[in-house]
Amino acid sequence: MANRTLLQNGCVITVDRQLGNFWRADVLIEGMKIAAVGPDLGVTDAEVIEASNMIVMPGLIDTHRHLWEGLFRNVSADGILANYFPDVLGVLAPVYRPEDAYSGNLIGALGAIDSGITTLLDWSHIQNTPEHSDAAIKALQDSGIRAVFAYGNPNTSLSDWWFNSSLKHPDDIKRLKPKYFSSDDQLITLALAPRGPCWTTMEVVRHDWALAREVGVPITVHVGVGENGFWGGIDQMYKEGLLGPDTTYIHCCTLTDDELKYIIDTGGTFSIATAVEMQMRHGMPPLDRILRLGGRPSLSVDVETNVPCDMFTQMKAAFQCQRTLVNQRALYGGSFEGENLVTVRDVLEFATIEGARANKLDHKTGSLIPGKEADIIMLHAARLNEFPLNDPIGAVVVGADTGNVDSVFIAGRAMKRNGQLLNVDLNRARQLAIESRDYVVAKSGFTPPAF
Numbered sequence: 001m002a003n004r005t006l007l008q009n010g011c012v013i014t015v016d017r018q019l020g021n022f023w024r025a026d027v028l029i030e031g032m033k034i035a036a037v038g039p040d041l042g043v044t045d046a047e048v049i050e051a052s053n054m055i056v057m058p059g060l061i062d063t064h065r066h067l068w069e070g071l072f073r074n075v076s077a078d079g080i081l082a083n084y085f086p087d088v089l090g091v092l093a094p095v096y097r098p099e100d101a102y103s104g105n106l107i108g109a110l111g112a113i114d115s116g117i118t119t120l121l122d123w124s125h126i127q128n129t130p131e132h133s134d135a136a137i138k139a140l141q142d143s144g145i146r147a148v149f150a151y152g153n154p155n156t157s158l159s160d161w162w163f164n165s166s167l168k169h170p171d172d173i174k175r176l177k178p179k180y181f182s183s184d185d186q187l188i189t190l191a192l193a194p195r196g197p198c199w200t201t202m203e204v205v206r207h208d209w210a211l212a213r214e215v216g217v218p219i220t221v222h223v224g225v226g227e228n229g230f231w232g233g234i235d236q237m238y239k240e241g242l243l244g245p246d247t248t249y250i251h252c253c254t255l256t257d258d259e260l261k262y263i264i265d266t267g268g269t270f271s272i273a274t275a276v277e278m279q280m281r282h283g284m285p286p287l288d289r290i291l292r293l294g295g296r297p298s299l300s301v302d303v304e305t306n307v308p309c310d311m312f313t314q315m316k317a318a319f320q321c322q323r324t325l326v327n328q329r330a331l332y333g334g335s336f337e338g339e340n341l342v343t344v345r346d347v348l349e350f351a352t353i354e355g356a357r358a359n360k361l362d363h364k365t366g367s368l369i370p371g372k373e374a375d376i377i378m379l380h381a382a383r384l385n386e387f388p389l390n391d392p393i394g395a396v397v398v399g400a401d402t403g404n405v406d407s408v409f410i411a412g413r414a415m416k417r418n419g420q421l422l423n424v425d426l427n428r429a430r431q432l433a434i435e436s437r438d439y440v441v442a443k444s445g446f447t448p449p450a451f
């Protein structure tokens, strides 16, 4: 019989609207999967973890992050897109070696797990050579996180690869798929991360979308990013029949309502990085417009060069941004009629089940229902920022921070317990990150911000 672990007497948020939530219930993990959820399961042959001071919930899901940039956390806190492209993609990325892609991905993935993220889409535009791809994938494997490796472009030259680029996406994905992704039933799955119509010619778009569909992997693409998103690329792609349910559209800030509708009508999913969008001049985060049009977005961290690594920040940013817009509009429009404030339940769904849906993993993760894989986190509800517990979902979305993350399970494997990461040599990960960071800075001549 598979290993059985009982999370006992926790406050359980399943996120599943049918199963509901429980002020006090047990969650039984059997091997990789959730075997049962409910009060007083009466299991006697399992390892018991006492969860009576815990919120037990699905692991958080980040649907877009450039994980290799983990080496350069906070380096561009004051920066906007106009700094990010030349500095991060133009100066730092071209000198990355495969081992730097490894150490960036490793420290990034560990930070994600530590903060309660169990699934992350790594939008990996550091494919400078095939060895970079191998190294980035190896780091994901070594970290133990559930990940979508989204095979992006090389960043060997800013002018070649960005801004009306005529370079087609490399086809090394055809080597990677059989080598690492022969099964869909594994912790790491594959997607294509083409640059999209903000950054390339339409000829490249046609080529890259055909490549993804030939290989048979989902697509994740940045659209509606600042002024680069103004020209109507989605409109054009819709007319050409390129949009589909296999695609996640990131940011979407400067898309028209019609373009957002095309995405919804063709079954696409959204990844909104509210904090980055507000800070870096992407345009107004489109959450309110997406909701009005009937869409349900997922959330993402995007760049740790500018924003923190965790989903608590993302949930708060999304919640507050949408409410700011609605409240302002209603106040000055004289009426709240027809206005809908996003709720903490909505936002928690965006960070869990909608993330799973965007990552094409909702059959495995995103909610706590029997049969799904056991991607579970436990948040310390007796910590002084949450106690006493009055509204558990509110406590997660507006009250909690990374300091509440007591335990993390990924596919039933304990990755963090009692506030400590497991299965990892943290000294090695830190050492690799410092060596790589120092190498990239020295080699590129990058000047870190004055202090």
Ligand SMILES: [Zn+2]
Residues within 6 Å of the ligand: 064, 066, 123, 222, 250, 302, 303
């Ligand atoms: Zn991005």
